Structures are given as C-alpha cells and as structure tokens.
Amino acid sequence: MRILVVEDEPLLADAVAEWLRGESHAVDIVFDGAAALERFGVNDYDVVVLDRDLPGVHGDQVCRAIAAGHGETRVLMLTAASDIDDRVTGLALGADDYLPKPFAFRELAARVAALGRRARPAAPPxxxxxxxxxxxxxxxxxxxxxxxxxxxxxxxxxxxxxxxxxxxxxxxxxxxxxxxxxxxxxxxxxxxxxxxxxxxxxxxxxxxxxxxxxxxxx
Amino acid sequence: MRILVVEDEPLLADAVAEWLRGESHAVDIVFDGAAALERFGVNDYDVVVLDRDLPGVHGDQVCRAIAAGHGETRVLMLTAASDIDDRVTGLALGADDYLPKPFAFRELAARVAALGRRARPAAPPxxxxxxxxxxxxxxxxxxxxxxxxxxxxxxxxxxxxxxxxxxxxxxxxxxxxxxxxxxxxxxxxxxxxxxxxxxxxxxxxxxxxxxxxxxxxx
DNA sequence: ATGGGGGCATGAGAATCCTGGTGGTGGAGG
DNA sequence: CCTCCACCACCAGGATTCTCATGCCCCCAT
Structure with missing residues (x-):
C-alpha cells in the first residue's frame, strides 16, 4: 500500500514511516502542506497520514484538497491532544479517521490498515x-x-x-x-x-x- | 483473543481483567464510555465486556456504536440486578449477551468464551x-x-x-x-x-x- | 555487413535484514 | 526462598536485496 506521511517534526515523521514500512507499505514523507499538495500531482496514495498542525498550508486545507480531488485516498489526521474536541471538525473536512497525539505506533498502523481495507475493498484472494x-x-x-x-x-x-x-x-x-x-x-x-x-x-x-x-x- | 473491559469501578474492572487474562486473553481496561469509543478506532476487539451504568457516555450508547460500526465485535453487557427486566432492551441495542450483577467470574469467562466462538463463525471449541x-x-x-x-x-x-x-x-x-x-x-x-x-x-x-x-x- | 548503442540479462559480491538462540533480569506466586 | 513466566539485550548464521560489472541481443545508421 502506498502511504504519504505529512508531519513537520522530522523525528516523528521518520518513526511513523519506519513503522509503516515494517508493515510492508511503501511510505513517502513530506514536512509541510505545500509539499504534500505537490505529491498528489505526482503519485496516487492509498492513505495519507496527515498532521493537522502544519507550518504554511494548514492540515485542514490539505485535507480538504484531498477530499475534493482524490476520492480513492483516505486520510488519517493526527492532532494534538488539546484539539480533541475538533474531532467532528476534522471528520467534516473529509478526514476518514482521527488520531490524537500522543499515540502508539501500533494504533496508527492498525488504523492505517483499516483505512486501506476501506479504500480497496474487494481484492480477490x-x-x-x-x-x-x-x-x-x-x-x-x-x-x-x-x-x-x-x-x-x-x-x-x-x-x-x-x-x-x-x-x-x-x-x-x-x-x-x-x-x-x-x-x-x-x-x-x-x-x-x-x-x-x-x-x-x-x-x-x-x-x-x-x-x-x-x-x-x- | 482480544477483549476490552468497560467498567467504572476499578476494583471490579481489575478483577474481571485478571480473571480473563488467566484464560489467556489479552485484556484492555477503560473506565468510561468515551474512552471505550476511542479504543475502537485503535484495535478490533473480539469481545467487549460492557458495564451498562457508566458515567458520561452511557453503556447503551457505547453498545449502539459498537453494533453499528463493528460487526465482528461481540458485546457482553453487565447490569445491576434491579435492571433485570432491561434484558430485552439491552439485546435490542445490539448486545450479544447479558449478565446481571453480581455474577461469578467463572460464568463471565464462560460467556466471553462463548461469544468469542460466535464471533468466529464455525470455530469449533x-x-x-x-x-x-x-x-x-x-x-x-x-x-x-x-x-x-x-x-x-x-x-x-x-x-x-x-x-x-x-x-x-x-x-x-x-x-x-x-x-x-x-x-x-x-x-x-x-x-x-x-x-x-x-x-x-x-x-x-x-x-x-x-x-x-x-x-x-x- | 558492420560497428555502435540502448535495453536487458546475468553473475559475483556486499550490505542489510531476518531469525533462531543464549543468557540474564524482574516480578508473581507458591 | 525458589520456580516459573515474560521479556530484553545481544549474537551469529543465513537469506534477501541491491550494486557493480559484464556480456548478450536486436535495431539501425553507416
């Protein structure tokens, strides 16, 4: 599965990517919203792991752009714990799931896998x-x-x-x-x-x- | 088997969890309904042991949410003895089984095992x-x-x-x-x-x- | 026909990943 | 105190993956 990680904190981004690669996904990383948008012109992603709090283009905007233009792509939004009530907002923007920081990588991987299953429902076994x-x-x-x-x-x-x-x-x-x-x-x-x-x-x-x-x- | 225990009384929650772990199950505990709902985004549980009387989000609501979104997950609802006539209500909400307090741990374990078997169709004992x-x-x-x-x-x-x-x-x-x-x-x-x-x-x-x-x- | 050149196949390592295994620690329980 | 269980740190052997280097084949312009 092809995954894009959008996260401005390099250490976290790397850790997430590594973990997902361990689940044998192909993972790309970008550090801000503009770069994320650029990627969508280039590649098709199955799932995007999107930090809400991004420098420059805000995560919400990125999310909206994806929801508008890439029906196949699922979005998992990451957010600071304080934003926890923004859950509804996030989902309204077109995010498919919502994960408050801090999170366990296992949780993230599990949700990503779930989204992937949703994106690609019926692959014959x-x-x-x-x-x-x-x-x-x-x-x-x-x-x-x-x-x-x-x-x-x-x-x-x-x-x-x-x-x-x-x-x-x-x-x-x-x-x-x-x-x-x-x-x-x-x-x-x-x-x-x-x-x-x-x-x-x-x-x-x-x-x-x-x-x-x-x-x-x- | 992966089990979530939702019970606001910590001593009881711990006791139930310990008993189930003794049966080789992996058990997570949460103390209120909101936390329970959050867990479902993270892991898929085979069985949820759910106290009906929860602070905040009521057990019934949790139950409804599970029934709606997690077809694989089975619910065992715990309730005060006085509610015993609520059995029908509970089952209507999507609970798969119903156990009035007080109960024997052995019985709880037995019912959980039964639900687990039911969750996996055609999984013989x-x-x-x-x-x-x-x-x-x-x-x-x-x-x-x-x-x-x-x-x-x-x-x-x-x-x-x-x-x-x-x-x-x-x-x-x-x-x-x-x-x-x-x-x-x-x-x-x-x-x-x-x-x-x-x-x-x-x-x-x-x-x-x-x-x-x-x-x-x- | 002939001498490149591009695209591809192949062989030989090197770097890396994966895995089984040893030894040891800490905690629960008798 | 002793035993068992769960787990971690670590190591070594082997498989996997990838790079480098080389050679083959076909096409085409000379």
Whole structure:
C-alpha cells in the first residue's frame, strides 16, 4: 500500500514511516502542506497520514484538497491532544479517521490498515494466470500445482503482475507499487527480482519482457 | 483473543481483567464510555465486556456504536440486578449477551468464551491441525495425543495460529490479538513465545516461519 | 555487413535484514 | 526462598536485496 506521511517534526515523521514500512507499505514523507499538495500531482496514495498542525498550508486545507480531488485516498489526521474536541471538525473536512497525539505506533498502523481495507475493498484472494496460482491470503504460489517458495519482494512483484492481468507493467510502476519513493529510480532491484522470479517459476517462461515497455505474464 | 473491559469501578474492572487474562486473553481496561469509543478506532476487539451504568457516555450508547460500526465485535453487557427486566432492551441495542450483577467470574469467562466462538463463525471449541489438538474449553493442548503444558501466552499464540488455518500470521497481528495495548511495539515477546512453543511442541516442527511474512502451522 | 548503442540479462559480491538462540533480569506466586 | 513466566539485550548464521560489472541481443545508421 502506498502511504504519504505529512508531519513537520522530522523525528516523528521518520518513526511513523519506519513503522509503516515494517508493515510492508511503501511510505513517502513530506514536512509541510505545500509539499504534500505537490505529491498528489505526482503519485496516487492509498492513505495519507496527515498532521493537522502544519507550518504554511494548514492540515485542514490539505485535507480538504484531498477530499475534493482524490476520492480513492483516505486520510488519517493526527492532532494534538488539546484539539480533541475538533474531532467532528476534522471528520467534516473529509478526514476518514482521527488520531490524537500522543499515540502508539501500533494504533496508527492498525488504523492505517483499516483505512486501506476501506479504500480497496474487494481484492480477490486467489489470483491465477498461465499456470500460476497465487494465494494472497496464505502467501503461497504454485506453478502447475507445484509449490514455489518466494521471498517477500518476489511475491509482491508477482502479485502486481497478476493484478495487471497480462498487461505489461513497467519497472517504474513496479517500483511505485512495491518499493518506496526513496529508492533510487535507476536501481536494478526490479530486474534482479524479475530474474529470480523467472528462475523460481521455471520453464516454460511465464514472465515475459515487452522491451521498452515493461514486464507481463504469459 | 482480544477483549476490552468497560467498567467504572476499578476494583471490579481489575478483577474481571485478571480473571480473563488467566484464560489467556489479552485484556484492555477503560473506565468510561468515551474512552471505550476511542479504543475502537485503535484495535478490533473480539469481545467487549460492557458495564451498562457508566458515567458520561452511557453503556447503551457505547453498545449502539459498537453494533453499528463493528460487526465482528461481540458485546457482553453487565447490569445491576434491579435492571433485570432491561434484558430485552439491552439485546435490542445490539448486545450479544447479558449478565446481571453480581455474577461469578467463572460464568463471565464462560460467556466471553462463548461469544468469542460466535464471533468466529464455525470455530469449533476444539481446534486441530498437523497433529496439534487444542481444547479452548479446558485450555489443553495435545501433540499427537500427548499432553503439552503451555503457559498463558503460549496458549494464546497457538490459538491464533490455529485459527489462521495455515495462513501466515505476522508478529504484529499476534501482538494485536494476544497482547494488550501497553506492549512495546518493538518487543521480542512474540519471537520468544514462538521459540518456546516450538520447543514444547517437539519434533517434527509444526510452527513454521514464512520469512518477512509471519508464522504459520504445518 | 558492420560497428555502435540502448535495453536487458546475468553473475559475483556486499550490505542489510531476518531469525533462531543464549543468557540474564524482574516480578508473581507458591 | 525458589520456580516459573515474560521479556530484553545481544549474537551469529543465513537469506534477501541491491550494486557493480559484464556480456548478450536486436535495431539501425553507416
């Protein structure tokens, strides 16, 4: 899941991002509202963790902008404990949830996960194509009935390819889905992962290359 | 199983929580309705033990909120004996069970267990998989017919693994279900408990790990 | 046909992450 | 006082992930 953290306190922002990454989400950080708005022109986020008290553009404004322009994106608003009665205000602005500081990271992660579930309701648990069966629930992959052990990234990439349903997926898209923004755009990580996937999935090849475009299945 | 106790009398709340912890449940306590409502944004509880007579937000309101927003969560309502005719009212509000004070802790525990089973449809009182037999009633575990004494946490973790039915369960998920909210998110408690479980359950290993994903059975 | 050049595959490490395990501490309870 | 449980600090081995370097293949302009 792709998440944007908007928080002006760098230490807190980092801690939150780290925790969410531990939940295998792709997390970007910005430190003020203007930068946040800029991000929305660039990327699609599933969830935004938004500090209400931001320098410059206020969190409320950011929230309104998201609610207006990005129907898919869910907002979790963070606020100082003193604002606790602003709960109604926050929700009225279009926030989907509201979390008073101080909070436990576990709480935050749990709420983010809940929002993500809301944003993306019905993803089929079992994907299938070209002799590949992928069970998202059990984290298992079979090739022609034979179990194929995959690492985390391999699994994530294969899932994206399956979701694309045969359409080519560019390395950039894969980077966006399964890695976070801080990864070097010229990284070879995708290639490596594809390579290993091909090896593990065996013959005949199912992961094909559309040169200059991307990777696709069967 | 994760349980929230909502009870304004601290001594009673503590006693109930302790009793339930003895049954290997993870228990959080709050003393009023507002705090209870806040908790629901944070964790999903399997069961809520809810005093009807609360200061501030009344137990009925809490109950209604739970029924509206948390379909998975079951409510056991506690009430003064004089209210005994309110049984119908209570159930109409969305409570799943109703227990008049004073009550025996054993009875409360039994009803909570029953509700927990109901929350998981088709979860029988005896779970079984890969040579492991776990009796949720008697708190007993057998490996290939041989009795295995487990501590509370070990029992709780094994129960969650069995309920996952072979799907991997992450350490974070286990923390959510088997530990209460005062737990350090970076704790190694889960790993340690898994380690001990494996030792006690003996060979061949049944608790396996899916690296980077979680633990699973068989 | 031929000599680049871009895009891609591949191999060999290096850095990092994950995990199982040891030893030890503190607290609850007998 | 002793035992058991829950937990933390820490370590080492192994897997994973990623970079660097190299080589292949196809296309195309010469």
């Amino acid at each position: 079992v994907l299938e194509r070209a002799g590949i069966t992928l069970d998202t629930h059990r984290h298992q992959v079979f090739r022609d009935g034979r179990y194929v052990p995959l690492s985390r990234k391999e699994f994530a990439v294969l899932t994206e390819l399956l979701r694309a349903d045969g359409a080519p997926v560019s390395a950039e898209q894969l980077l966006e889905k399964a890695w976070d923004e801080h990864t070097d755009p010229f990284t070879q990580a995708v290639r490596m992962t594809i390579l290993k996937l091909r090896r593990k999935l065996g013959d005949p090849p199912v992961v094909l290359t559309d040169p200059g475009v991307g990777y696709f299945l069967k | 005896v779970l079984e998989r890969a040579g492991i037999t776990l009796d949720t009633h008697r708190h007993q575990v057998f490996r290939d017919g041989r009795y295995v004494p487990l501590s509370r946490k070990e029992f709780a973790v094994l129960t969650e693994l069995l309920r996952a039915d072979g799907a991997p369960v992450s350490a974070e998920q286990l923390l959510e279900k088997a530990w209460d909210e005062h737990t350090d998110p970076f704790t190694q408690a889960v790993r340690m408990t898994i380690l001990k479980l494996r030792r006690k359950l003996g060979d061949p290993p049944v608790v396996l790990t899916d690296p980077g994903v979680g633990y699973f059975l068989k």
